[in-house]
Amino acid sequence: MINLEAGMDGAAWRGFVCTIFILNFVFACQLLLLPPLVSAVGDKPGNSAELFERVSQSVKVKRYSEALDDLNAAIEADPTLSEAYWHRASVLRQICRYEESEKNYKKFLELNPGNSAAEKELSQLSQSQSALDTASNLFETGGFTKALDYIDKVVLVFSPACAKAKLLKVKLLLAAKDYSSAISETGYMLKEDENNLEALLLRGRAYYYLADHDVAIRHYQKGLRLDPEHGELKKAYFGLKNLLKRTKSAEDNVNKGKLRLAVEDFKGALSLDPNHLAHNVHLHLGLCKVLVQLGRGKDALISCTEALNIDEDLIDALVQRGEAKLLTEDWEGAVEDLKSAAQRSPQDMNIREALMRAEKSLKLSKRKDWYKILGVSKTSSVSEVKRAYKKLALQWHPDKNVDNREEAEAQFREIAAAYEVLGDEEKRTRYDRGEDIEDMGMGGGGGGFNPFGGGGQQFTFHFEGGFPGGFNF
Secondary structure (H helix, E strand, O other), rough: HHHHHHHHHHHEEEEEEEEHHHHHHHHHHHHHOOOHHHHOOOOHHHHHHHHHHHHHHHHOOOOOHHHHHHEEEEEOOOOOOHHHHHHHHHHHHHOOOOOHHHHHHHHHHOOOOOOHHHHHHHHHHHHHHHHHHHHHHHHHOHHHHHHHHHHHHHHHOOOOOOOOHHHHHHHHHHHHOOOOHHHHHHHHHHOOOOOOHHHHHHHHHHHHHHHOOOHHHHHHHHHHHHHHHHHHHHHHHHHHHHHHHHHHHHHEEEEHHOHHHHHHHHHHHHOOOOOOOOHHHHHHHHHHHHHOOOOOOOHHHHHHHHHHHHOOOOHHHHHHHHHHHHOOOHHHHHHHHHHHHHHHHHOOHHHHHHHHHHHHHHHHHHOEEEHHHOOOOOOOOHHHHHHHHHHHHHHHHHHHHOOOOHHHHHHHHHHHHHHHHHHOOOHHHHHOOOOOOOOHHHHHOOOOOOOOOOOOOOOOOOOOOOOOOOOOO
């Protein structure tokens, strides 16, 4: 019996010792695992300073989540630790979580009424929040420059880590066609987080609009590897692939001589993204060249002008527009364009030859069209020219037009001058070649050739046979 009681006393003692051991183990774990910041409870200056120093370092290296975790734990351990509310409000303001930030500022001011520094930061929060809302509205209504001012001069000053503001800034830069700045801004964002899908998308678009398509595709592909179902990335990627496919098809058809198919491909590619100016300028130029080859001057003129509206220094587009104007018989316009191109590229002999053609066409356009005056075609035979001359000479003979003698004499001179050239095989050949024949005494149809013998009354032309009416030709 005594042995039994002794055995029970030994078991109880062992249980007591085990309990003591477990309690000590739990206490040790608490000491080891609870962060030092919890010991800030009771407003111990040393531990509080350590906490806020660690928070400051986290913010400095942009580890805002770690800073918030520390502050959240401190406030949970001691809800009266007022400075923790202030620090948390500041961190939340910097990442533009404005509503949460405002609550923490107000909690700090509740514990520390009248604190001017906190009241100032609360005012800055309000300004930043208002500026971000205003910038967002301006973006929707096209006020890109003013919106950028709000972002740069207000929002990112008071909330430098605001991801929403940074993304909006990049969108504004893209809308303002400042693609290089958009690339720089997204570069900073990707250094902080290389898997930022929005930054990858926007940076890809910036490269796309600079026509650096290979780099754009790499950004889209990286984003899609991270999220294969990302709608905007899929749309951007496949849209670019389709554009490149249509462009290549157009170029291949040009090389194969399938010009009409090339026209359709160029038009199809242009319809995909009218805002992609860096690429579309080459599509417009390619389309213009093909239309010139097809002899479609009016259509070519439109395409070349579109290219020049995008890049006024594109010499090739200026040359092609000159060729298009030759097709539409805008001789002066053709000379103007080709002369401008020749001045910009004086060593290009092809441009100089085109300019010479245009100048010759302009000169020819200003001379008399003898075929038109006689009413015959350029392929008319000598006999047809002669018959036309006889008919018109009779119609406009001054003696047959007494009531309008001055007009008749002028018309008769034109008819006689036309026949003087077209009735002579050598002169007609030179005229058809575009040579200057004024040295033959024609004077452009009236300067030196006078069928009236100087006095305007005697007619000495002789047609074969007599002519009724009292005079002979």
